Amino acid sequence: EIVMTQSPATLSVSPGERATLSCRASQSVSSNLAWYQQKPGQAPRLLIYGASTRATGIPARFSGSGSGTEFTLTISSLQSEDFAVYYCQQYNNWPLTFGQGTKVEIK
């Protein structure tokens, strides 16, 4: 099973600042990586797939990068609605696996 490790567990950021979230795979997943956003009491929402392709309707301030084992989700200028938990997910191998999440909170 591929283990996905996200860091940091919690990221404290002021509105308008840049947030950088990391996701590491225990073995290469090529570019088969997705990012999701989850707000309290809501279902997750797809942000990024293919490591760097924004899903439909996702603002340009969200960007993804990386390949192999190291990936990054960047939020260029945090808006109030961006404070949430973010998960990465690999889909290169069965079973599909998620990271444990990074909580982005208001500083």
Add this chain to the structure above:
Amino acid sequence: EVQLVESGGGLVQPGGSLRLSCAASGFTFSHYAMNWVRQAPGKGLEWVSVISGSGAITYYTDSVKGRFTISRDNSRNTLYLQMNSLRAEDTAVYYCARDHNSGYLSNWFDPWGQGTLVTVSS
């Protein structure tokens, strides 16, 4: 508008059974693989199972193999998860989620339903 609505959750005793349903609308259901993903209270996401659009292909995470069965009825646009021999560690919100792309197992999820809570406790 694409909609996924789960139902069937509830309180069940250890060793018991439950069947979850996910009613889909707003897209050609048979063209898409469908998934179940769960989230234990206060915890992260765990993929559970996937079924191809035709129903011919299924995969499961190891912890549910032999206990859970995923199925679908394309005439009713409905996805199912039959859960047997339930354990306390199966307690979670269960989400159904559509594969992003039609025609093959793309294996990333969009959209998701609102989830249904399964509690396994005596």
